[in-house]
Amino acid sequence: MTTKPAIGFCGLGAMGFGMATHLVSQSYPVTGYDVYAPTLSRFASAGGTPSSSLSESAKDKAFYICMVATAAQAEQALFGTDGIVAALPQNAVLYLTSTVPSSYAQSVSKKLEDIGRSDVYFIDAPVSGGAIRAANGTLSIMAGASGAAFEKGKWLLDELTAPGKLFIVDGGVGAGSNMKMVHQVLAAIHIISVSEAFGFAAGLGLNGKEVRDHVIGGKAWSFMFENRSVRTLAEDYFPGASAVTIILKDTGIITSMANLVDFPVPLCATAEQLYITGLNKDYGANDDAGLVRLWTTEPVASIQSSRSDDEKKAKLELVSDLLIGIHLVAAAEGVSFAKHLGVSLGQYYELCVEAAGGSAVFKEQAPKMIDILEGKQNEGEASLKSYRDALKAVVTEARNQRIPLHLGNGALSLMEQAGKEGDFTSLLKLYSVE
Amino acid sequence: MTTKPAIGFCGLGAMGFGMATHLVSQSYPVTGYDVYAPTLSRFASAGGTPSSSLSESAKDKAFYICMVATAAQAEQALFGTDGIVAALPQNAVLYLTSTVPSSYAQSVSKKLEDIGRSDVYFIDAPVSGGAIRAANGTLSIMAGASGAAFEKGKWLLDELTAPGKLFIVDGGVGAGSNMKMVHQVLAAIHIISVSEAFGFAAGLGLNGKEVRDHVIGGKAWSFMFENRSVRTLAEDYFPGASAVTIILKDTGIITSMANLVDFPVPLCATAEQLYITGLNKDYGANDDAGLVRLWTTEPVASIQSSRSDDEKKAKLELVSDLLIGIHLVAAAEGVSFAKHLGVSLGQYYELCVEAAGGSAVFKEQAPKMIDILEGKQNEGEASLKSYRDALKAVVTEARNQRIPLHLGNGALSLMEQAGKEGDFTSLLKLYSVE
Incomplete structure (x- = not known):
């Protein structure tokens, strides 16, 4: 039996919960964080590993999905106190699947560089399709990133999307958000x-x-x-x-x-x-x-x-x-x-x-x-x-x-x-x- | 002392009440009708002669102003049972000062002809300016009618308007409503x-x-x-x-x-x-x-x-x-x-x-x-x-x-x-x- 890679996840709302539990159903060990405690219990019941903090959810995770609601929440989750980025291991792949302005997605790349974490492979990857398709792993995803980031991290987007529904958008980080x-x-x-x-x-x-x-x-x-x-x-x-x-x-x-x-x-x-x-x-x-x-x-x-x-x-x-x-x-x-x-x-x-x-x-x-x-x-x-x-x-x-x-x-x-x-x-x- | 001509009026709402009482203040005998009885008492207090029916308000009036709210109300008041037109004397001037579609104003002309009352001089004359200017006799009025109708009836529009604010619009009946x-x-x-x-x-x-x-x-x-x-x-x-x-x-x-x-x-x-x-x-x-x-x-x-x-x-x-x-x-x-x-x-x-x-x-x-x-x-x-x-x-x-x-x-x-x-x-x- 092959061990599948551990995945960190934050933002277990209607869409995020479906995405995270779909990955659980595909035998990925998923550690999830949400600010709303009852959601964490539901997540545990569905086979996920609840986490009590963002940094804990990110520790040792080579792949991390951030599915919070807004750019402001993403900024706080990624770069705030006890946040995700500081806890991610070297060369991790970070997916931002929230719908945000393309300029915000680009600012994440820049900030990673500014704080000396350009080792992180960042993928701008908003999703569409609703909660049911999220839970079935049949979303549409529009993704923008560097070729190196896709090489390392595209496989996880494939897991979340229906066949033919992963759209790699030309233009790098920001292009996915633009398409969304x-x-x-x-x-x-x-x-x-x-x-x-x-x-x-x-x-x-x-x-x-x-x-x-x-x-x-x-x-x-x-x-x-x-x-x-x-x-x-x-x-x-x-x-x-x-x-x-x-x-x-x-x-x-x-x-x-x-x-x-x-x-x-x-x-x-x-x-x-x-x-x-x-x-x-x-x-x-x-x-x-x-x-x-x-x-x-x-x-x-x-x-x-x-x-x-x-x-x-x-x-x-x-x-x-x-x-x-x-x-x-x-x-x-x-x-x-x-x-x-x-x-x-x-x-x-x-x-x-x-x-x-x-x-x-x-x-x-x-x-x-x-x-x-x-x-x-x-x-x-x-x-x-x-x-x-x-x-x-x-x-x-x-x-x-x-x-x-x-x-x-x-x-x-x-x-x-x-x-x-x-x-x-x-x-x-x-x-x-x- | 010259006796001023008697004027019939229906529709004593915010605008109509001002117009009718302005004419009263200018020593015209005004007979007014409204469906709302308390307004009639107010009108009597202001020196007007309240009327208990449309036909009574129109009887023997060589000049009649209809200032109801809508085309549907005008149709009923003018041509309905016990209505205005049937009671008007020969060669009366009838002013429709309500805001109505121009097609409705034109239909009034046609109906007057159809029922054998083409003797009535009809003037399509919607007003603008608000209740205060109505009461001061300083309205703007945009009027369309035949030359003969204006010859006989323009003077009353002058009474209701400020100097330079009576606009005779080319195009006959309907043109006033169009301008309005x-x-x-x-x-x-x-x-x-x-x-x-x-x-x-x-x-x-x-x-x-x-x-x-x-x-x-x-x-x-x-x-x-x-x-x-x-x-x-x-x-x-x-x-x-x-x-x-x-x-x-x-x-x-x-x-x-x-x-x-x-x-x-x-x-x-x-x-x-x-x-x-x-x-x-x-x-x-x-x-x-x-x-x-x-x-x-x-x-x-x-x-x-x-x-x-x-x-x-x-x-x-x-x-x-x-x-x-x-x-x-x-x-x-x-x-x-x-x-x-x-x-x-x-x-x-x-x-x-x-x-x-x-x-x-x-x-x-x-x-x-x-x-x-x-x-x-x-x-x-x-x-x-x-x-x-x-x-x-x-x-x-x-x-x-x-x-x-x-x-x-x-x-x-x-x-x-x-x-x-x-x-x-x-x-x-x-x-x-x-």
């Missing part, structure tokens, strides 16, 4: 669109279960809708699996970077205001699926519809059209920002389409957008008219029923800006700032 | 920007009175800020002077028309979602100044700032910069929509600058925008850079302090869309759809 950020453009918009869709449906008197059945498998599908709607229907928000504070943090990384480089991200900015509104209503620690409460306090799974089947079908179509319109503009915003930042669009597509940012619209239409941005002949139909007309009907119904559609109206305004004869090219031009 | 609608683009955005500014200031720990003192008279001034902030500071929302439902109705006229003609009005659409959100929080009947409660429940006049004078001054500048950025994009949205609808831009400017849509930014910068839209040589400095940089600082501070800025972010996104070297021309191009 542009992926999160889709995630940030899609997550709140789930609540907006259920809020709209509730205002139309539709039962949430019927909404889910209608959306799943159709053109309005998104990973986030399929994933979050389970918790929306169950009102499983306390704490649920993914807190509002997490996506708010990720969205802030996007909008801050966009401001820095003077790039417009109108739908992300709209999403951010809704996350902040949720935070201010004390929903911050709750699951982001609970943001449907910005629209309705009635449990959406309990709504009794008195509509005829035909009426119901027509209204369900409106809900789908809302999501489709939002997803289309989200795709344009995502690919355009990726292009602006010099991210490989082919890799971006390949990554997003099966990660948490995926949607049916993205899968079908993003390739056309990428062709346009790369100056290739665009073969496919790419008029906005059908999308715009459908979204206008949605927005009109919402206006009549007094249901706020922040993203729906934002997406429609952009389609209107693209002009009466607007197509994907004119939509993308709205993001082509120089 | 594009004026309301500014009003709709400015009204909610007052609450967003006070909400932002509250989040920064600034006292509302100091905010008002800082804004009034400076570059961040708007009519709406000066007017609404009195009620914001006094929490005079119940019912206050201008209900959320009124500006929501006006905003819906704008966004519906924009959808109809495929024109983007992103800031108006953002404003509309906030009005709907307020309505859903049961603020509909309250004054629109009370929408500051979407940001904070603390009375803004009671906030005790612990900041140093220098800090306070810097934060107050941020509040002003927020308003200035919003007002600039509002001006672009207003003049662009006016242009798109074929409204005279010179008249639009002249009207708005001293009506409820006025702002210091509009006064200074709209002429440059109009020159650009009219293809004239633009002499003035018209870079967006200083506006964009200032608004970026605002949005960054709001992000850090977790304060939602729906309009501020919307305005910034548009400035970013205008490009790094963006100027007024590139901002206006965002609205130049074909």
